[in-house]
Every structure is written in C-alpha cells, then in structure tokens.
Amino acid sequence: MADTLPSTISTLAVALLFALCIGGVIYAVFQPALSGSKRRDARMHVIAARPQSTEKRRQVKDSDRKRRSVQEQLKEFEERQKNKQSRRNNPTLSVRIEQAGLSWERKHFIYFSIASGVVFMVIALIVSPNIWVTLGLTFAGALGFPRWYVNYKRQKRFNKFLDELPSAVDIIVRGVKAGLPLGDCIKIVAREANEPVAxxxxxxxxxQVMGISLSDAVARLPDRVPLAEANFFAIVVAIQQKAGGGLSEALSNLSRVLRGRKTLKRKIKALSSEAKSSAGIIGSLPIVVSGILGLTAPDYIGLLFTTTTGNIIIGGGLFWMFCGIMVMRQMINFDF
Structure with missing residues (x-):
C-alpha cells in the first residue's frame, strides 16, 4: 500500500504536466484569434495601405464604386443572356424568316412549301416511276427544302452582317472621337453602311423614336441577329450608358476583337477546306457511280430498284452513307 501511493502520485503529476503542456500549445495557437490581435493587425495593415490624402482616398472610392458598378452590370447581362439563350438557340419559324431577311408571312411559307413539294414530285415521276421514290422526294420537297432554304438565307445574311459590322463600329468610333453623340453615329451607320447592317x-x-432608351434599343440587336459579335456590341454600349467610361476606346477595342475573330474564322476555313473537299468527293462518289451505271448499264443496276432484295441493299447503303457523312461532318465541323 505504501509502495503504490508514490507511484499513483507520480502518475497523476505526469498526467497533470501533460495536460498543462497540451493546454499551453492550444492557447499559443488560438490566442491571437481569441484576443483579437490578428484582426487588429489586419485592420492596421489595411489602414496603413490606404492613401493618406483625401484626394487619393476619393479616387480609390470612385474606382471601387465604378468597378462594382461594372461587375453588377456584367452579372445582370449574364442573367439576361441565360434567359434569352434558349430562345435564341431554338427560334420559331417566323423569327427564322425575319432573320433571313425575307418579307414572308407564314402563309407565304406554306405556299412555297406546297409549290416545292409539287416540283419535287414531278421530278421524281420523271426520274423513276417507283412510288416510294416519288413519296420520298415529295416529302423532302414539301418539308425539307423550304426550311433548308430559309436557314441558308439566314446564315448567308449573318455572314454579311459579320463582314460589315467592324466597319460600322469604326464609323461609330470616328464619330464619337469627333464629338458626335452615339445616337447620331448610329443614324450615320444606318444611312451609310451596307446591308444587312444598315x-x-x-x-x-x-x-428609339418610339421612346425606348438607346441601351435597350441596342440590347434588342442580338435577338434579331443572334451572333456573339452583336452581343459584344450591345454589352459595350449598355455598360458605357450606365457606368460611363471612354466609349471610343471601348469600341476601338471591340473593332480589333471583331476583326481578329474574322481573320481567325478565315484561317480555320482555309485550313479545313482540304478535309471538306475530300469529304464531299467521298460522299458524292457512290451517287455519281450509280448515275453513270444507270446511263451505261441500266439493266445491270435496275435490279436494285425492281427487286425487294435490291431495295433492301439500297436502303442499307443509304443508311451507312448517311452515317459516314455525319461522322465526316462532325470531324471537319469546327465550332467557332
């Protein structure tokens, strides 16, 4: 009993010393945060880094306020773009016709579809008496060709807009530097620029004549021309109208960006032209060979159209041709 008492006391002493050591380490680690000295040092550093003169502090406040204003404008534009992006990616038929620059109504498009279907049906009856071929070409002429034509005109108009937009921005830059208001510069572009920018x-x-502000009127431009370049122009004008700043410098930078994007697109088209030509030759080769055989040996190739087995072979061949063309198109279609 007498031997166990000193050992117990020494064990308790060691445990107490160990607890004090752990407590000391914890206090040393968390003492700055608990005492507030860390926050004090950080605050003193911020105060020491502030400009001492009243004029410098006012300039810093103005720049911070302007930066926050620009950031808020950018956030607002991002939210608007998210809401409008779905509508721009899937426009209605009427919107597509308007974007194509066609003065059609829906009834005119229906008339054009009916006429196209009749023309394709006549061509099919002249080429082949097969009822399935006639129905297929009629379906393609009535439903496919009119939409392809509208999309083709729409894309062609967009390309013309991209070619002319940098020159229009340069006109605005020169007008602003000469002291003209932005609204007057836009009127000059509307009179002097080429279509479809004019x-x-x-x-x-x-x-604007209807009473809408200039920034809101320009903000509607990407809805009619859903291109990134038109969106850039609308954002620059809207931010300048609300946050201020040098409009001529911002538009000059925008003009350089637009011309750089235009040059890059042309380089991409030039580098991918060889692959596109090869894909076009490979995709059209079976059709050309079939046409030549139809002219030189109609009895030989006619079995494909007059027998069930031949029709199945034609269907399978067309399916695999379609798959190959889509694969080649995906390989050479650069998203820019």
Missing part, C-alpha cells in the same frame, strides 16, 4: 441599325433608330 437595316438592323435603322431598326435601332426606329426603336
């Missing part, structure tokens, strides 16, 4: 800027002027 008509789109004329719509901006007409929208």
């Amino acid at each position: 008509s789109e800027f004329q719509k901006i002027v007409e929208t």
Whole structure:
C-alpha cells in the first residue's frame, strides 16, 4: 500500500504536466484569434495601405464604386443572356424568316412549301416511276427544302452582317472621337453602311423614336441577329450608358476583337477546306457511280430498284452513307 501511493502520485503529476503542456500549445495557437490581435493587425495593415490624402482616398472610392458598378452590370447581362439563350438557340419559324431577311408571312411559307413539294414530285415521276421514290422526294420537297432554304438565307445574311459590322463600329468610333453623340453615329451607320447592317441599325433608330432608351434599343440587336459579335456590341454600349467610361476606346477595342475573330474564322476555313473537299468527293462518289451505271448499264443496276432484295441493299447503303457523312461532318465541323 505504501509502495503504490508514490507511484499513483507520480502518475497523476505526469498526467497533470501533460495536460498543462497540451493546454499551453492550444492557447499559443488560438490566442491571437481569441484576443483579437490578428484582426487588429489586419485592420492596421489595411489602414496603413490606404492613401493618406483625401484626394487619393476619393479616387480609390470612385474606382471601387465604378468597378462594382461594372461587375453588377456584367452579372445582370449574364442573367439576361441565360434567359434569352434558349430562345435564341431554338427560334420559331417566323423569327427564322425575319432573320433571313425575307418579307414572308407564314402563309407565304406554306405556299412555297406546297409549290416545292409539287416540283419535287414531278421530278421524281420523271426520274423513276417507283412510288416510294416519288413519296420520298415529295416529302423532302414539301418539308425539307423550304426550311433548308430559309436557314441558308439566314446564315448567308449573318455572314454579311459579320463582314460589315467592324466597319460600322469604326464609323461609330470616328464619330464619337469627333464629338458626335452615339445616337447620331448610329443614324450615320444606318444611312451609310451596307446591308444587312444598315437595316438592323435603322431598326435601332426606329426603336428609339418610339421612346425606348438607346441601351435597350441596342440590347434588342442580338435577338434579331443572334451572333456573339452583336452581343459584344450591345454589352459595350449598355455598360458605357450606365457606368460611363471612354466609349471610343471601348469600341476601338471591340473593332480589333471583331476583326481578329474574322481573320481567325478565315484561317480555320482555309485550313479545313482540304478535309471538306475530300469529304464531299467521298460522299458524292457512290451517287455519281450509280448515275453513270444507270446511263451505261441500266439493266445491270435496275435490279436494285425492281427487286425487294435490291431495295433492301439500297436502303442499307443509304443508311451507312448517311452515317459516314455525319461522322465526316462532325470531324471537319469546327465550332467557332
């Protein structure tokens, strides 16, 4: 009993010393945070880094306020773009017709579809008496060709807009540097620029006449021309109208960006032209060979059209041709 008492006391002493050591380490680690000295040092550092003069502090406050304003504007534009992106990616038929620059109504498109279907049906009856071939070509002429034509005109108009937009921005830059208001510069572009930029800027002027502000009128441009370049122009004008700043410098930078994107697109088209030509030759080769055989040996190739087995072979061949063309198109279609 007498031997166990000193050992117990020594064990307790060691445990107490160990607990004090752990407590000391914890206190040393968390003492700055608990005492507030860390926050004090950080605050003193911020105060020491502040400009001492009143003029410098006012300039810093103005720049911070302007930066926050620009950031808020950018966030607002991002939210608007998210809401509008779905509508721009899937426009209705009426919107596509308007974007193509066609003065059609829906009834005109229906008339064009009916006429196209009749023309394709006549061509099919002349080429082949097969009822399935006639139905297929009629279906393609009535439903496929009119939409392809609208999309083709739409894309062609967009390309013309991209070619002319940098020159229009340069006109605005020169006008702003000369002291003209932005609205007057846009009117000059509407009068002097080539189509379709002139008509789109004329719509901006007409929208202003109706009482809508300039920034809101320009913000509608990407809805009519859903291109990244038109969106850039609308964002620059809207931010300048609300946050201020040098409009001529911002538009000059935008003009350089637009011309750089235009040059890059042309380089991509030049580098991918060989692959596109090869894909076109490979995709058209079976059709050309079939046409030549139809002219030189109609009895030989006619079995494909007159027998059930031949029709199955034609269907399978067309299916695999379609798959190959889609694969080649995906390989050479650069998203820019």
